[in-house]
Amino acid sequence: MSQRTSSNSPFSLNKSSDIDSSFGEELTGSIVSVGVDGFLHFAGLSDFWNSPQWLTTINELSNDAEQKKLKHAWSQAKGETSQYRPFCGWMDVLIPLLIKPQRASRRDIKFLPLNTTRLSATPGFADGNEVPGTASGFQPDAVCVLKDVALSNWGHVLVPLEFRYTARGLSTPKSTSATRIASSTSTSLSLDVPGPSEPSSSQDPPTTTTRKPRGPVTSHLHSGPTTSAPKPDSPISPNYKPTGDGIQLARYAMETLAAVGDRTHVFGMAVNRPEIVLWYFDRCGAVRSPALNVEHHEDFLAFVKFLSAIIYMENDALGFNPFFANATEANPGVQTNLCNSFVDIPDRGDLSLKLLKVLDRRTGLVCRATLVFRAELGKDGTTEEVVLKSSWQHVTRKSESEILKLLHSSGQAKDYIVGFHHGWDQKGATGSFQRARFGESAPIVAHDRALRHTITEYLNPITELSRPFHIPHIGWSVLQAIKFLNSLGWFHRDISIGNMGFAMVQPCNGVLVKLHDFDLSKEHGSASGAPHWTGTLPFMSIELLTYPDMEHKIGFDVEALIWTLLWIVRVYTDGRNTFKVAKDHPLQNWFSNVALADIGSNKHTYLRMVGDFTNQWYAPLENELRELVLEWYEMREAQQKLRRKMNQPRLLCEDVYGLEGLLRIENWMRTTLQRWDVPRNTCPEPCGRHCARN
Template identity: 30%
Template sequence: MANTAGTTVAPKTPTHGVNAAPTLKSTPNAVGSAVISEHISTVGVQISDLRPWNSRDVENFRQCGADAMLQELLDGCQDTSVPPIEKSKLLKDSLNAVVNLCNNEKIKEHVKAFAKCTTEPASYPHFVKAANAALLELHSLNVSGLTAPRNNDTDILFHHNDYPINQMHQDQKAQRKPDVVVVSCNTTKGLWKVEEVNNEKCKDGRAKSRKANDAKGNGKDGRGKDATAKDESSKKRRSLYMETAAQKPNSHFQWCDVHSTFEFKRKKGALTAPPKTYKVKEYIAPKQQYLPKDTDPVEPTSLASRPAAAGFNQPSNQSRRGSGQVQSKQEKKCSSNHLPSNEPASKHAKSNNETGTEEKEPKKLPPNVQNGMYVAEMFAANIARQHVSSCVVNNDIIYMWYFDQQDAIQCAGINFVQDLPRFLVLLLAMQRMSSERWGLNTQFKESCDIVVGGVDLKFYLTSDQCITHFSLRGRATTVFPVESKVLSEQLQKRGEEQGHCNDIPSHELVAKLYWPEEECKSEAEILKKVYEIATSELDVKGHVPEVVWSHKFEGTSTAKIRTALGLDDAQQGSHILYIIMFKKLIPITKLSGDEFLTAWWQIVHCHYALWKKGIHHCDVSPSNLMVYKTSDGRYIGVLNNYDLSSIQGSSQGNEHTGIVPFMSIDLLKPDALKGKVEHLYRHDAESFIWVLVWVCLRYNKGKLLTTGRPLDEWLKVSEGALPPNAHVVAPIQLEYCSISSRLSRPKMCTG
């Protein structure tokens, strides 16, 4: 049974330093949206508040050569039924194969029209037509060693968008307008079919056109029916690519159907015209080889730009751009992210009579940041998506981006107007890529039945209990209900020897799909150690989650692409896809009064007992404090979520340990972000205090307040933004002994 004794003895800080601490004392990569986006519903953050966090992920990008990425993309499209071709040769062969198409007037005329445009919006249709005209020609191009194009239904095309795409994130609605999207033919047909149903005028006009054509006898030229049908199909396909897709839609795409996005940034005025004849040449680096986080469009690249040191075997650039090298204009102003030195620390709540203005989403974000927001939407729409490729078009320079849970990679820019062959090679790779090469996991759909490792699983991804993420890097945790006949039968057979599990009566299951760091122990491994401790520690027994099953998806390591590109430290901070299933629990925020305080205090004791035994949780937040209800009506506290926990003396990895609003102030300082501050028990103890204050002030009778919520500013201060004297302005001073004495006075809690 769970320990429910009403002890008032506060845990004492465990001694530390008994065992040699790892070289890395605390995790240095404590940046980005992953630290908060998985807790949108619990924390109460608005989607717009996540934009600065995503910006941090974008500005910390790795650099890669343009040809290096093109080689890797082509390599992923190789025909496995024939001997493989060396990557650099494959790129050279592809460039030679497409150069004649570049001089095809069907393509070149649209590139010219794009260059002549004097405003950004006017250029979208011309870019779409240029790309789609190339895709139509590439469909019949045979390049030795490459796979043939996919069938017509799943072939990709570029579509003018600049129209809202909506998506829900834990009851928060996000609306974004990418300039151009890459979708399948099927998706495009479906979108415009819906439009025809909803647009009677358009429907009637097309019907009249068809009748007029029939009256003229179009298509009846005496040729065979098959030839006529083939011609008609070809015309419809060309019309779909060149006319339909170039129009701004009147209906919404869905993020789950978007393969990629192209975000544009352009100064007014025409660009340098394309050359009279395209030839294959060595890569020429643009004036601005890599695009910073926030930038105005650079002047169009001069043809006199210096060539790269290498030709087709151009090595990838392996340096990482530090966040300190790029400073936005907004960051130069005093904002919630940069408090003046005489202001209190981030956790100091405003009084009721204080006023302040909320940061509003700019009408037009910097293109790299905007691109990052689109990528986060694509990740959220496909829960097991391994990576996303996208592009930013700055005047006539295309910057390719590759995102996964490890970090972002930006490729050196390609001037697609002057170096059209390389752009066509990019299109060639995109056209031949399989769903897997797009980063899509076709097993995971909205409601699906799959078998993984011999276990049947039925996912309910559209359930209102599904908790999604909105981030570019990190664990990307998604939690959702699941059913399994095999696992249900196994649960029924479990005996009394697993006493740590028997206190949780629920037979409902939830799955957690996430990307932990490879070098760290898995959550399932850590929980095995926790269960061993539970056999002798009453404060732990019955206060930990019950693992039902777990599985690691081999072959999903994020280090693979970095190793292939030759990037430095490819393995450092690499992630891999896991799924782990538990018995369903209830968030502690659903409780109030005595029930809440009692469960909270039980979890404090459980955490303390585990810390003494060498299990360091390091991720105390409201989302990780759970409860279950016993048969006699009592609520028992559970310390949940051990995927960022560590066993004393083992590697902690590089990922953020903690949710920023609830982290100890010591762990938010610059030295901690560099890994120089050891994560101690008192840091987690402080987190418990912040959680207590948070829930007490922001919840009422188990429900998050919808208006007038205190402490919203905690969500808007990033790590490292604390003033130097923050440690002496600790806003709330509470000790565990005083908390334990208040357990008899639960009315202090408004929640």
């Protein structure tokens, strides 16, 4: 299955101010605060903390001279980095004191000051493979890990820590330092930006684009407990504006979540002595506790409870809910390589699913965080290569499985869209289900998400159809798929290089081009179900880039197809992306981190070019691509003239962005000198009907 690349992009490709702004904006809209009792309620250890053994432990711990000495050493350390080691030394003394109650279930942990140690970050992916050079390192301040783990990557981290030296209340993000950001492959929380290999899908706009204020989701979750609006005396205080330590800690959490594909959430600690703020991050945003001043007895006891929670709470409460990992694994939290694991498919005991290879792994926090595996589906003694796609989708939307099942009720679907096998929602894996653990003060989830799994047919990456004669066939095939979806009352809404692939037709070895990735699709006339615009940035229609809130039209998908074809013939050579560095990319102003309207303007200028639409490999197609661009440009210009005449700047003409516009492009493909509707190289006789593979 062809998969678009991940959102991973080195910080070095972005200005640090843009990164901080993007993180800060997303966190500002998705953080809620709860009281410390509500925060600790998540651990489910109330009975333990009320037991006589715990009270005895607290008395011993509070009076322990060694822990007092080490806490004092931390409080007296000069500068920020000099705090890391004494703080972790203090933890080394506290932890043995906390395990004295001898609860049956316990994990042995340790705190490590990292300072100059880099943890390997999640690599970028393109065409089902890791992109070389993107799996660099990222340097946290300190981490909590299992005691017997040889720390090497973010998948080993239980709890990341971020220290701050500035006075309380000031925001001086250390992330603006080049030494802090240059080698990370992380991006902003929700913005998927183009990596060094390919562009990627995005649900949320760049921070330079104005967004409407987010409102609460009105429908309730159907697959788990829901959270209710806060009571008048609730400790919830929404719209907290994050400081630099919160932003940096969110980056750590993002890498930690990405490194373990089935982790639901991660806790973090922001240390600004003598205060410590406890954090919780999931795919819906973040929850924070009040600042705990460990010089005050009550706050110190609350912090000690949190420390004991790391030791004693169940794996799923700590965020390790091993949906895929081998159930016999002693420490499922450190099993970052899920390949060769078997997935339990609910209610389908007749099926087996073995994970073979990661095709795509997206970083991001408040996002779908798509994880894609090539897998082997077994049934009745036979096996088939398939794709397992897992993503955190908005609960208000139809799942991709539901959409595919509905579309495949048509017998023609198999010729246009990816085959569908099975799908399900992961039990207990929603934002509201997890946050219900905070108890009565459970924070509201503005835009709830559910972890959904979909098993589909494996499609080869579209870029493997790399010969010039393949381009017209890809264009015609995808246009017919868009037309087919329209006949059923659906829009795809994310036509891109990563969302089209091909299957091999047997026994003739011809190819069948299809669309996949339908979790952003919508029915005609229905609400989006997602709070942000959708699409893959470089391929989005100029109209959507200019007016992101515009109601979707079929012509937006047609235009996205045109941009995709133009991208391939300029960027790829014999199936390989020839531009590995963003600054050398010939189409970088289709995805650069600027306002969406500016990208739309750049693409409009591209339509006005008189040539140079292809590279040397695709030079035989130059005249055809120029004619296609001219056709689309003239259609849009006629619409623009009508807009001026009627003084309606948002007017969309049916003969451009409606079905009539699609038919005009279809007619151009049929009547151009070298027809696009007939394969130029076909599979061998006696079939001879399909486009040839080579």
